[in-house]
Amino acid sequence: MLWLELEGAVNIRDVGGIPTEDGGTTARNRLLRADNLQDLSRSDLDYLVDTIGLSTVVDLRTASEIESEGPAPLTKYAHVAHVHHSLLPEQSWGDNSPDALLTRRQEDEARYAGDRTCSHYLGYVEKRPDSIVGALRAILRSEGPALVHCAAGKDRTGVVTAFALSVAGARRDAIVADYAATAERIEAIVRRLTASETYAEDVLRVSLDRHTPKPESMAEFLEQVDVRYGGVTEVLAANGFTTEETSALRTKLRS
Template sequence: MWLELEGAVNARDVGGIPTNDGAKIAPGRLLRSDNLQDLSPADVALLVNNMALDTVVDLRSPLEVAAEGPTPLTRLDHITHVNHSLLPEIGKDVTAEALLVRRRREEERYPDDPACAHYLGYVENRPDSIVAALRAIARASGTALVHCAAGKDRTGVVVAFALTVAGARREEIIRDYAATNERLPLILERLRSTPTYSGDIDSVPEDRHRPRAETMEAFLEQVDRRYGGVEGVLGRHGFGDDELEALYRKLRD
């Protein structure tokens, strides 16, 4: 369900997604979005009063957070904010050659699809952040919201993991990921309006930003083959059976 906000263009509730056992993901448990910096007072009221939001999981890097500044939600003491970047930490003295080597290694992970290769990098480089993000969702007493800059790549991966644990049908997880296409022109326009992202947006053709269903399908298949599935990734990095159950119940009960 799309959330029509004045200050975000890719916000939606994943509630209602069909599950493997014929049920559905519960509404009002997990929201996904693009950047929250521009939320209006009406947006904040909708999220807090109507949606019972109490936890925000920010997947952006510390540099992005510093550049964009705080969101209006940080002024509310009862909202828990956690920041778990999915990008590898880059030191100030990193060389151009080192960055090129890193980029080549990323491409080698899955040459057929650069976006899938990038997502596999999240799993390999920052499984700690994926685990921490899912832990925050499971522990939220009210509604949790996960976001990054565009709400499609980093957010797409964490939400896909959460929905998998909750037993959502894989084809529906892929469909939810690709739904961002409906808002892509608005997302790119919004990102172009800020110096933080404008250069990156126009450095590649617009079609490269498009979330393709085939990308998420390939990514989840590779997670199964390489790491023993979503639960295999999480289990190896400290997300125990009790936490899997808590996340399942959070999104289903």
Template sequence: MRWLELEGAVNARDVGGLPTDDGGRIARRRLLRSDNLQDLTVTDIKLLVEEFDLTTVVDLRGTHEVQAEGPGPLRGVESVLHAHHSVLPEAGEATDAGAEAMLGHRRERALARYPADPVCAIYLGYLEDRPDSVVGALRSVAAARGAALVHCAAGKDRTGVVVALALSVAGTRRDAVIADYAASGNRISGILARLRASPTYAPDLAKRPDDADHTPRAETMATFLDQIDVRYGGVHSWLSEHGFDGAETDLLRAKLIES
């Protein structure tokens, strides 16, 4: 895993280099992940497009967020395709800035999915509420001509889930998937500072002001992946059930695995 030291984002990294179960590795410059891209500078864009061959941005934010934030600077780059796949129900003004805010009026139903870990319950909700978007995001990654960059607002929850699923399809060791997810905790202060400076996300964060409440826990991702095994028979089984077939699995694996 390689951190991308961007001027306009703080939670950006290349997941290339992570080990797979069969002794291989995830290829570099194939799958990138990040927090919000609204503040990217000219230097950032040059790095992403020229050095990392970025050709596809997979945006997991809700429609409200996209509209409130407006078009980011990468929208002006003709060679970069933008694919929007919101993993939240398209109702209200929910963001991923605060878990309690995300639950909103759906709190009781959401928590019932997994009461022991509310964040895991939210992640399971992505699969139940928006399987179309989760599958669509993976298809966009697999189809990217060059590098695909997956992002949301903080780059840790929605992005964490989609990237974890992509890495799992590629056969990445589970401990490495979990470690990549938890790595966002190393940048949590910067992530939250950016979000608190945004009128879109500041109100949700004000409801949960403690930085520790937003720090991703390795245990949450471990539990989430375990629950996919228990409830659906594993990542591959869940994807197959929702139309992501064997050919698409092969395409995504070929995209991500180092040859």
């Protein structure tokens, strides 16, 4: 994995170098994935903006999260585009009342009882396919490298990255391995989030094991996308992502 060792983010990496089905690899310095960017240091910013040439940030958090956390350091750079595509319904985030938790559990069980994490991810596809399409379109249109992030850089970021890598023709096992790599940093991720008033309560509700990404969850999610919707490209096509855009994104992430 092409980890970026920064001071203010612990789960940030380049998804270049991932093997594709036809024997190639994804291109480096085209797509980065990350956790929350609120704590980037001066040297982190210099590296991302000046050395890497970052030009687009795709924020998958809810508007409530963004408001609660406040402006991130990268927003000070006028030439770095910031686009917002929440993968969660705005009204659902942060509501941990007993009724809300019961409702979410019942929805998960009804959607897919075999794996709760997989069910959550299918919920993104079910409820916010427009945001998945919007995120991929922002990656495609970015003049330089694009960075996709949420809070932990694990679930929402994991799904959008899996879709992007699928379009690029990455091997399914390699997509799963990229997703699971976040487990290497999960303790540091949880420490960061519990230090934030925005995320502490939600993070502390469950065990570290529950936070840790399991490869079988992503494998099952992608399998269910195939079974239910005909695959990633069919989901995208059904939600307005054209054949031309799919081809162009594939080229961008591979060339």
